[in-house]
Amino acid sequence: MRARPSTSPITLGELARIRPLAGAELHLADPARTVEQVVLAETFDRLRHCLPHELVVLHDEAATGGWSLAAALHLAWERNLSAVVVSRTVAGASSAALAERLAMSLIVVEDDPIEVALQLAGQVSAPAAARAQRQARIAELLAEQTGIRGVLGVLNRELQGVPVALVVGEVVVAGQAAALAERPQARQIEVEVHAAGERSAARLVAAAPVPGPAGVDQVASLLRLARPSLQAAWARSRLDAAARAAHEQAAFGLLRRLGDGEAPSWTAELGWQVGLHNRAVWLAPERPEGEPSEEVTYLIRASWQRGHGGWPLIAEGDGWISWHSGPDADDVAALRRALTGFRDSAVAHRLVVGVGRAHEGVGGLMRSVAEARLAAHVAREAGAGSVQWFDQVGAAAALAWLPTTEIAQVADLTLAELMAAKDRAPLVQTVLAVLDAGGSLSQASKQLGVHRNTVLARLARARQLGLTYDEPGQRLALHVLCYALTTLWSRSRSGSEPSPP
Amino acid sequence: MSGTAGYLGAMASISAEDVPALYEGAKFYSPAVGDAGRSSVTSWLAGLLERNGPVPLMRVESVAPDTQCVAVCVLGSGSAMADLPPAGDEFVLAVRQIERLQKVRFGAVYPLAAATISALVPVVTAAQLGVPLLDADGMGRTFALIHHTAMHLAGVSPTPLVAVGPTGESVLVEVLSGPRADRMLRANVDTVGGWAALAAYPVDAGTLRRAALPGTMSRITNVGRVLLETTDPEALVTRLGAITGCRRVARGRIAELEHLSRQNDVTIPAHPSSLVVEETGGLGRQLRIELRSEIVAVFADGALIAGAPDLMCLLDVSRGALATLDSLEPGDLIDVLVTPADAVWYSPEGMEMVGLASHGIPLEHPRRR
Numbered sequence: 001m002r003a004r005p006s007t008s009p010i011t012l013g014e015l016a017r018i019r020p021l022a023g024a025e026l027h028l029a030d031p032a033r034t035v036e037q038v039v040l041a042e043t044f045d046r047l048r049h050c051l052p053h054e055l056v057v058l059h060d061e062a063a064t065g066g067w068s069l070a071a072a073l074h075l076a077w078e079r080n081l082s083a084v085v086v087s088r089t090v091a092g093a094s095s096a097a098l099a100e101r102l103a104m105s106l107i108v109v110e111d112d113p114i115e116v117a118l119q120l121a122g123q124v125s126a127p128a129a130a131r132a133q134r135q136a137r138i139a140e141l142l143a144e145q146t147g148i149r150g151v152l153g154v155l156n157r158e159l160q161g162v163p164v165a166l167v168v169g170e171v172v173v174a175g176q177a178a179a180l181a182e183r184p185q186a187r188q189i190e191v192e193v194h195a196a197g198e199r200s201a202a203r204l205v206a207a208a209p210v211p212g213p214a215g216v217d218q219v220a221s222l223l224r225l226a227r228p229s230l231q232a233a234w235a236r237s238r239l240d241a242a243a244r245a246a247h248e249q250a251a252f253g254l255l256r257r258l259g260d261g262e263a264p265s266w267t268a269e270l271g272w273q274v275g276l277h278n279r280a281v282w283l284a285p286e287r288p289e290g291e292p293s294e295e296v297t298y299l300i301r302a303s304w305q306r307g308h309g310g311w312p313l314i315a316e317g318d319g320w321i322s323w324h325s326g327p328d329a330d331d332v333a334a335l336r337r338a339l340t341g342f343r344d345s346a347v348a349h350r351l352v353v354g355v356g357r358a359h360e361g362v363g364g365l366m367r368s369v370a371e372a373r374l375a376a377h378v379a380r381e382a383g384a385g386s387v388q389w390f391d392q393v394g395a396a397a398a399l400a401w402l403p404t405t406e407i408a409q410v411a412d413l414t415l416a417e418l419m420a421a422k423d424r425a426p427l428v429q430t431v432l433a434v435l436d437a438g439g440s441l442s443q444a445s446k447q448l449g450v451h452r453n454t455v456l457a458r459l460a461r462a463r464q465l466g467l468t469y470d471e472p473g474q475r476l477a478l479h480v481l482c483y484a485l486t487t488l489w490s491r492s493r494s495g496s497e498p499s500p501p
Numbered sequence: 502m503s504g505t506a507g508y509l510g511a512m513a514s515i516s517a518e519d520v521p522a523l524y525e526g527a528k529f530y531s532p533a534v535g536d537a538g539r540s541s542v543t544s545w546l547a548g549l550l551e552r553n554g555p556v557p558l559m560r561v562e563s564v565a566p567d568t569q570c571v572a573v574c575v576l577g578s579g580s581a582m583a584d585l586p587p588a589g590d591e592f593v594l595a596v597r598q599i600e601r602l603q604k605v606r607f608g609a610v611y612p613l614a615a616a617t618i619s620a621l622v623p624v625v626t627a628a629q630l631g632v633p634l635l636d637a638d639g640m641g642r643t644f645a646l647i648h649h650t651a652m653h654l655a656g657v658s659p660t661p662l663v664a665v666g667p668t669g670e671s672v673l674v675e676v677l678s679g680p681r682a683d684r685m686l687r688a689n690v691d692t693v694g695g696w697a698a699l700a701a702y703p704v705d706a707g708t709l710r711r712a713a714l715p716g717t718m719s720r721i722t723n724v725g726r727v728l729l730e731t732t733d734p735e736a737l738v739t740r741l742g743a744i745t746g747c748r749r750v751a752r753g754r755i756a757e758l759e760h761l762s763r764q765n766d767v768t769i770p771a772h773p774s775s776l777v778v779e780e781t782g783g784l785g786r787q788l789r790i791e792l793r794s795e796i797v798a799v800f801a802d803g804a805l806i807a808g809a810p811d812l813m814c815l816l817d818v819s820r821g822a823l824a825t826l827d828s829l830e831p832g833d834l835i836d837v838l839v840t841p842a843d844a845v846w847y848s849p850e851g852m853e854m855v856g857l858a859s860h861g862i863p864l865e866h867p868r869r870r
Contacts, residue, residue, distance in 0.1 A: 044863055061863065066759055066775035067800055070789045071864060074803025094757050094777040098787045098803060 009034040010127040012055075012083055012105055013160060018123065018134045020116045025088070025108035027096045031160060033105065035082045038124050040117040047072060052080035055124070057117035058090070065090045070098055077102040085120070087113050131218065138222060142229045146236070148174045151229050155206075155222065162219055164206040166193070166230070173302050179205045187216055191223040193230050204230065245297060245315060252314045252321065256366060263362055272312050273325035277358040279335060280368035282376040284319035286350045286384045291318060296349070303345035304338075311338070319376065321369055329358040339387055352379035353387040377401065381487070399483065407484035415481075418465040425489055430458040431469050432482035511636065511719045515624055516555035517547045519722055523621060526725030528823060529741075530616035530812060531643040531795070541586045546621050549628045556624055557633040558718055559609070564635065566707030569605045571596055572639060573626050573700050574613035576647070576664055576686060581695025582618065591665040591698035592626040598663040598671060599703050611635035611709070613650065613701060615717040616643040622698070637713035639702065641843040642812045644855050645794055647686065648679035651845050652702050654854075655712035662686075662701035666693025714843045720744065732821025734836060747840035750799065750806055751788055752818065753778035755833045776829065778837070788837065790815075792826055797860040799837055805864050807839040808857045810846035814838050841868075 013031030015021050036053040039046070042060035050056055058072055069090055076084045083105035086095075091108045099106035109116050123130035138158050145151045148166060152175035155164040165175035172180065179188075191204040204226065208219045251266065255274070258264065263274035283300065285292070292300075292315065300320055301313045314321045324335045339353060346353060354376025356368030371390040377400035379388035412419050418427065430448060434455065437443035445452045462469070469478045515523065524543050550556065564570075573592050575582060600606060610630065612623040615638035627634040639650030648659055659679050664686055665671040672689045676682045682701075690697050704712070727740045738749050757777040776790040780801075789800040796813035799806050807813055816836040817824040824835060845851050847868060853859070857866055 064861065067789055067791045067798060067862065070787075070800050070803040071805065072803070074800075077803070092757070092759055092777075094759070094787065094789070098789075101787055102802060 008127065009036050009053075010124055010130055011035065014127075014131065014134060015055075015120065015123060016107070017158060018130060018137060020109065020111055020119045021085075021107060022137075024085075024110070025091075027099050027106040027108075028083075029099070029103040029105045033082045035120075035124050038117055038121040040114065041072075044068075044071065044075065047075045047079070050076075050079045050081055053082050054079075055082045055085065055120065057085040057113050057120065059087070059113040059117075063087060063090045063113065066092075069095045073098055073102055073104050073106065077104050083107055085109055085113065085116060135222065135225060139225050142226050145229055146233060148230065148233045151226055151233055155204075155226055159206065159208075159219060159222065162206050162208045164204065164223070166202055167205050168202045168299060173202065173299070179207045181207070183207060183209075185210055189216060189220050189223060191220065191227060193227055193234065202230075202234065242294060242298075245294075245301070245313075248312055248314050249316075252312075252316070255362060258362055274362055274365055276325045276327050277329040277360055278323050278325045278365040278368055279329075279332070279358040280321060280323040280356040280365060280372040281335070281339075282319050282321060282354040282356075282369070282372035283346070283351050284354065284373075284376040284380070286352055286380055288318045291315070292320075300345070300349060300351070304342055306341065319373070321372070323365060323368065329360075343385055347385035350384040352376055352382070352384065354379050355387065355389045357390050374400070402480070402484055402487075404484040404488045407481060408488050411481050411485055415466050418462070418467055421465055423461075427458055427462045427465070427467065428482050428485050428489075430455055431462050431467055431478070432486050434459065435469060435475070435479045435482065510723070511560070511716060512558050512722060514555035514557050515550070515634065515718075515722070517550040520547045520550065520621075522722050522725030522729055523624070524725065525728045526721030526723065527616050527618070527620035528825075529724045529728065529745075529814065530620075530641075530721060531614075541583065542618055542621055542625075545587075545589070546625050546628075549625060553628045553631070556627045558636050559633045561635050561637050561706055561710050561713060561715060564609055564633070564706040566705060566710070568608035568706040570609045570611055570635060570704060570706050570709055571599060571607045571700050572611050572613040572652075572702040573623050573698065574619035574647075575617070575622055575696055576699040577690040577696030579618060579696075582667075585667045585694050585696070587667055587698070588669070590629075591667065591669075592622055592700065593629045594669075594671065595663040595665040595698045595700035596626060596630065598665075598673065599661055599700055602661055602673070603703060605703070607632065607703070609633050609635050609706065611713065612638040612718065613647065613699070614638055614640040614643045615721050616640070619643070620718070620721055634718065635706075635709070635713070636718045637709065637715045638717045639713060641714040641717050641846075642810075643795070644810075646680070646683045647699070647701065648683055649855050650702070651714050651843070652704065652709075652712045653679050654845060654848070654850055655708075657702055657704050657708060657712050659701045661703065662699060664689065664693065664697035664699050666690075666697045668694050672697070714845070728823065734816060734818045734821050737816065737821060738836060738838065741838070745840045747812075747838045749816075749836050750839050751778070751780045751786065751801065751837045752782065753780040753788055753835065753837070755829060755831050755835060756787075757831060758829065778835065781834070790837065791860070791862070793860055796826070798857060798862055799839065805857075805862075805867055807837075808862065808864070808866055809860055810842040810851065810855045811868075812840040812842055814840070 011031060012028055012033045012035060015035060016026050016028060034053055035055045039050050039054050039056045041047045041056050041058055041062045044062055047056065047062060056076060062068060062072055063086055069086055073084055085107045088108050088110050096106060141154045142151060145154055152164060152166055156176055163176035163178035165177060165179035166173045167180065186207040187210050189206045189208055193202045193204055204223045206219050206223055208216050210216065267274050297315050304313055304322060305311055311322050311324065354372040354374065356371030356375065359365065359367050375388040375390040375393050378393050379386045418424055433444040433447050434441065437447065441452055441455050445455045467478060468474055520543050573596065596607060609632050610623050610627045611634065612620055623634055639652050653659065659682050661673060661675045662682060663671055663673050670693050672693065674682050674685050676685065723744050724741065727737065727744065731737055741747050755776060756779045759775040774792050776792060778788040778790060780786045780788055786801045790796055791798040798808040799813055815824040816838055818834040818836055846855055852866065857864055
């Protein structure tokens with residue numbers, strides 16, 4: 001698979017990941033530093049004759065402690081060596097501080113320095129073998145992982161300086177989002193991850209710095225190495241998630257039928273909290289498109305429950321219900337954090353969020369759910385990613401339920417002249433503003449940002465076209481019509497839905 | 502530096518008023534030693550000088566060449582001396598034993614090392630014997646062993662030597678090779694009470710003219726005056742520099758005290774340990790100060806910047822006084838002062854005896870690079 005056998009010198013970062021240096025105390029100034037040779041130095045004279053890019057293992061006279069390590073670090077710095085390896089008995093905290101000051105890598109080992117030097121020499125002289133050894137070790141670590149996060153955790157830990165993320169569509173499901181960021185001197189490496197019979201494939205994305213501590217082909221082979229574990233974890237969690245979703249949905253239905261009363265004990269088995277003050281959240285698509293697919297539910301669950309694993313997520317109608325339960329009805333800090341964290345996903349999936357008020361008990365929860373749902377309808381007006389709290393909605397929520405499309409069709413029939421006019425939009429908007437302002441022309445002109453005379457002229461024209469807003473018998477009907485038309489047009493302007501004919 | 506009121510140049514005699522300055526100056530040249538034996542010895546000496554009058558301090562050249570001279574010093578630990586104070590006649594007894602053995606009469610006394618308590622006891626001995634004290638010594642500071650002297654380098658034998666303990670028991674040592682004497686003595690010091698009065702290097706003044714380091718008693722008295730006169734660290738460093746040639750290599754805060762059980766060469770009695778100092782201001786270097794019975798080397802960021810036989814001492818900046826090595830604590834702000842030793846110690850023979858290699862540091866001395 002590789003274009004060329006990798007014989008480039010091994011780097012400190014790579015050496016540090018395999019025995020004998022794995023598990024040693026590392027103070028690496030630059031993990032990308034190459035190591036061309038290993039020197040076992042027992043005298044300062046030997047140190048003075050080292051060449052640049054050599055790694056030196058101190059022992060005997062050169063490692064008598066205190067000053068000797070300080071002097072060795074200084075010599076290593078003078079000779080531009082790659083790193084100094086020394087036994088634990090000799091190194092103290094101040095040595096690490098000095099190493100950092102001189103930007104010299106210091107590695108503190110527990111084992112016998114001579115033994116370590118011999119093993120290192122072998123690894124440095126056969127870098128390909130050392131790399132294979134490292135891959136074998138990572139493969140072992142990956143095989144131990146059962147979850148997606150675990151697999152990504154191993155990759156990110158082992159590939160230091162190379163962020164790795166699992167991506168579905170454009171949404172980061174796990175790992176470091178930095179992997180997707182466009183950076184100069186970084187190359188993106190992608191590996192497709194298919195679960196059996198999956199339509200939408202996930203991708204493993206890594207951003208490897210070039211030139212970096214880990215070669216591009218090496219990163220790619222590690223990503224491929226991670227693929228089987230990831231597929232297994234993916235399939236497993238899909239199965240788990242599907243079962244859990246069904247379970248939660250059934251439980252919530254039961255809870256709803258229960259009405260007001262004590263929270264049944266089985267809610268705790270699901271990890272739900274119901275007994276305290278419950279504040280419901282309704283996640284709804286910006287445009288209702290019927291019941292969401294299982295895949296979408298899975299993705300929403302993944303991003304909603306990131307960091308809040310215990311929060312429920314129940315598919316209900318065209319949206320999802322969740323709630324937060326806490327002892328203090330006014331404490332919304334955790335919820336705000338969750339909403340902030342969810343914002344990007346909400347935008348990506350074109351969702352809006354409604355939040356209910358806090359109510360006690362099962363009955364309270366159901367009430368909060370109804371409020372959240374109402375708030376979510378209001379939130380649709382503000383577009384994807386918006387969050388609406390029921391406390392701030394009030395009676396205006398009623399407007400969100402207006403069947404604007406049907407009302408607009410009524411307008412087509414009853415106000416044919418107006419609807420045929422080219423300037424219908426500003427006319428309707430002006431009439432709405434005047435009605436909203438209780439007939440005050442000055443307030444309406446201020447709100448529209450046009451001159452009072454313009455408002456007067458438009459009103460006159462609207463009246464000519466049949467919009468007789470000042471007849472008391474028609475005022476309510478025309479106000480509702482104007483509201484519906486304005487909402488529909490502003491939505492079609494901002495959204496992609498074509499305006500009805 | 503003649504503008505300084507405390508500086509007197511070469512002195513002609515040592516009187517009771519000079520004792521505090523003498524003690525302070527002696528401490529500068531042996532920074533490792535604590536204040537354990539201070540009051541007993543200084544008040545003893547001041548009393549003696551008040552009763553017997555000042556002790557004449559003479560340059561070696563102004564004494565007749567055939568005058569027989571003997572060096573005295575304290576052997577062993579200062580804290581043992583504080584526990585078991587001298588009866589008073591130990592030094593005189595030691596000198597008299599060599600006189601009886603060699604059938605001579607000593608016409609002058611000189612310090613083996615003009616530093617620590619050993620700078621004071623020759624004055625005591627001279628006052629008790631009624632002979633002048635020579636303004637010269639064998640080390641110009643302290644070294645660990647009794648053959649680490651300019652006289653030894655000049656071929657003068659330290660023996661016959663006599664050590665008298667506070668119990669009145671004495672040991673006479675005669676050896677062919679100087680270095681053997683120290684080993685034989687160490688074995689006896691514990692037995693006679695932890696410390697002993699030592700009389701050694703009996704030699705005529707003519708030989709001493711070329712073998713001893715001149716002017717060292719005057720020097721420590723002048724250093725002592727400066728130290729007593731001011732506690733402003735800047736003024737101290739400048740004035741000390743004028744007298745001793747010392748310079749401040751760094752100022753910093755003690756970050757760590759390391760007590761390491763490192764390989765130790767058995768001939769020098771003290772555990773090696775290490776002091777880490779973060780330089781404040783300047784380059785912000787990390788200093789590592791290696792300690793044995795004294796400060797043996799100073800590293801800055803791992804580079805050797807001073808080492809034995811340089812005399813290195815620490816000045817406690819907040820107190821404006823010398824810091825003894827047993828009083829150091831992490832967090833102290835200190836100045837690191839480096840004073841060049843007498844030239845003889847930088848010769849190949851001197852370096853071999855008391856240089857860095859003798860402390861197990863196989864690096865080239867910064868003055869010889």
